[in-house]
Amino acid sequence: MKIKGRVFILKDKDGNLIKDIDTDQIYHNMYLHITDINEMGKYCLGNLEGYENYPELAEKNDIIIAGHNFGAGSSRQHAVDCFRALGTGCIIAPSFGAIFKRNAINSAFPILECPHIEELIKSGKLSHGEMVELDFESGKVIKDNGEIIECKKPSKVQIEILKAGGLFEYGKKTG
């Protein structure tokens, strides 16, 4: 699976990737009554300081980059679904909150772990706004100039569920 999209980096005031972004910052609990995924996009990152207007800036296939433990906190599927609603291409972070990670995998939403992503950004190897192509199964980010950034390869189960189109379909095949 290949995804071509714009790099969108979530940084704090000091220019560091924002760590420990909690699900209440991604999708606030005041909107948890919503069950229609099409209504979820407009609240995406709505409680993350500096990124409240992300839904207006969002482009299809955005490749969002964030810090350690992205999606910490609650079990809400909305925190994944709001990105799916916006057509986000992938989220890359050094690590993810355990439940967020499962929720993303189960709904066939691509996420990649990339432990050294912050160093690459700081050394100018990857910039906000540039277009890159992702070769998801190999965990590679390919820049326009052909340079390759290696992330961790997704696990077998992650690839299988993604290919099946989600846990329900995967379960019908394997369960």
Added chain:
Amino acid sequence: MGKTIVEKILSEHTKDEVKPGNVIWLDIDVRSARDFGGPNVVKHYREHYDSEPVDNPQKTFFTFDLVAPAKTIKYAINQSICRKFAKEQGIKVYDVGSGIGTHVLMEEGHIIPGKTAVGTDSHYNIVGAIGAFGQGMGDVDITFVFKTGRTWFEVPKTVKIKLKGTFEYPTTAKDLTLYILKHIKTDFALGRAIEFYGEAAESLPLYGRITLLSMVTEMGGIIGYVPFTEKTVEEVKAFTGRSDFSPTYADPDAEYEKEIEIDVSGLGSQVAAPPHPHNVYDAQDLKDVKVDMIYIGSCTNGREEDIESAWKILKGKKIKDGVVLSITPATRRAYKKLMDKGILQELFEMGAIITNPSCAGCAQGHPGMTGEGEVSLNTSNRNFPGKQGKGETYLVSPEVAAASAITGRITDPREVL
């Protein structure tokens, strides 16, 4: 090779080889959804499985604990969607007023030591306190488990936290928990199972274990365990009303990814300041912070013992003018015990708001939210920006909450004892 506690429990629930990193198919004993997540579970279920029966209605539950009773029409509709589905499928609903789902499912004897349980609550790993395996999951996962009784799971690595030394009242499990968070943040245990050893952990009563192990979530962990003592066995029997279990202990040659020792000798009261649960200070260092709202409750600190401990500090004293104190027992059973002891009446007469059992002040519950510039102290587990309103939330023990209610600022309980 020996096994850790989580590896043993998982091994009892799968045919696959349980080894850290392996993905296994895990049989789930208890599955539940609540008023957040539940309506989405029903929606997915109808879309993917139509009116097919759930795997096992006796093992499946709804627990309404968040916006309970519903305070908007949308929440009322969501709850009614779950009730209707439950009726069709023969699923029991612990309806509004029952209390926090995980607590209720333990009290009612549905979740007992050694069992596996999942639900739409990120603090489901709280059941580690009674030696069960629990995991919060999203609505896709829970829908799948409702239908199949199982899901895939990656066996976590286990890490060990050894506590050195002991501490005394009014330092309690919450202070210990926050102090551990201060040390390990989300770096040490992200995606790991944790086993806690040392007298400071092993001597914790059951309600203290609930506090510590509920906040494994804030440590980034999958689940945490403190080995049972004889006292724990008796407490768990009384709590669950069941005695058909035996505790799980790690093998002496079990393999741990890493271990850390934390010295907690003479530990004092701890407070987590915004914006993270691991942004922890000594209560004394924050004594100039004025407080507007105080909330005692949640899955982390909503047991009858927590509220009784707060009452002991407040007894014979006055709540500071201008401070709003709200109290929410975790379950009906906890509520009844406090009512029978006359504690709720005394707290009421002091001016406290007593709400019905629920998750209350953790999300958008009935104790209310803070406005801009206001400070709230909360005995729950998260203080991320904006979670409980526009103001700032500090996480504290019930004892610090009570002492601060008297003075109107963050207060080490020793100051008022």
